[in-house]
Amino acid sequence: xxGVTQSPTHLIKTRGQQVTLRCSSQSGHNTVSWYQQAxxxxxxxxxxxxxxxxxxxxxFPPRFSGLQFPNYSSELxxxxxxxxxxxxxxxxxxxxxxxxxYFGEGSWLTVV
Amino acid sequence: DQQVKQNSPSLSVxxxxxxxxxxxxxxxxxxxxxxxxxxxxxxxxxxxxxSSIKDKNEDGRFTVFLNKSAKHLSLHIVPSQPxxxxxxxxxxxDPGVGNQFYFGTGTSLTVIP
Numbered sequence: 001x002x003g004v005t006q007s008p009t010h011l012i013k014t015r016g017q018q019v020t021l022r023c024s025s026q027s028g029h030n031t032v033s034w035y036q037q038a039x040x041x042x043x044x045x046x047x048x049x050x051x052x053x054x055x056x057x058x059x060f061p062p063r064f065s066g067l068q069f070p071n072y073s074s075e076l077x078x079x080x081x082x083x084x085x086x087x088x089x090x091x092x093x094x095x096x097x098x099x100x101x102y103f104g105e106g107s108w109l110t111v112v
Numbered sequence: 113d114q115q116v117k118q119n120s121p122s123l124s125v126x127x128x129x130x131x132x133x134x135x136x137x138x139x140x141x142x143x144x145x146x147x148x149x150x151x152x153x154x155x156x157x158x159x160x161x162x163s164s165i166k167d168k169n170e171d172g173r174f175t176v177f178l179n180k181s182a183k184h185l186s187l188h189i190v191p192s193q194p195x196x197x198x199x200x201x202x203x204x205x206d207p208g209v210g211n212q213f214y215f216g217t218g219t220s221l222t223v224i225p
Contacts, residue, residue: 006155033212033213041217041218042116042201042215042216043203043213045212045213048211050211056211058212090155090156098207098211100146100158100161101146101213103157105154105155106154
């Protein structure tokens with residue numbers, strides 16, 4: 001069984017730029033959630049995708065957007081990057097919304 | 113507003129002894145709870161879950177206890193091993209908002225050989 005995979009693992013961007021992070025869900029999972037984890041904090045929910053549509057959103061501004069594809073993989077896009085966006089971005093998949101979520105290794109984003 | 117709280121940032125335990133990690137929550141609608149372990153530079157790994165219809169769930173060395181009246185859950189690790197040294201997060205979900213989990217800030221466990 002293939003687990004959740006994310007790319008890239010590390011990246012550095014300049015303030016104001018845009019970034020796209022990618023995620024492949026675990027086999028058998030149709031739901032993908034994205035979380036942001038800042039240093040010393042727990043993961044914070046950004047949004048969830050189910051059936052290729054956004055299925056709930058946390059307290060993040062609209063410059064955080066996403067997509068889910070027919071194969072259940074997903075992208076997280078962040079526009080107009082700010083220094084505070086520097087964090088670990090975690091993708092998690094589940095069999096359906098509300099079920100146990102399984103995380104990937106994460107993408108470390110540094111905004112300078 | 114932090115709905116899930118882990119008030120102990122760190123815990124040290126001798127190898128072979130019991131580790132008890134605690135978690136409190138404020139939302140009485142939470143009905144499903146998870147524990148994760150996280151090593152540096154890795155994503156969180158799912159450990160064990162518990163539904164609000166139960167007060168205990170065991171999986172090998174890991175046992176989670178839920179006290180709904182106190183809005184408190186705990187993770188017991190017996191016996192503790194050096195490889196258990198990691199940051200542990202608890203998480204909770206509200207069935208009425210079934211799309212997100214709320215996480216605590218984590219407890220760093222160190223198991224001393």
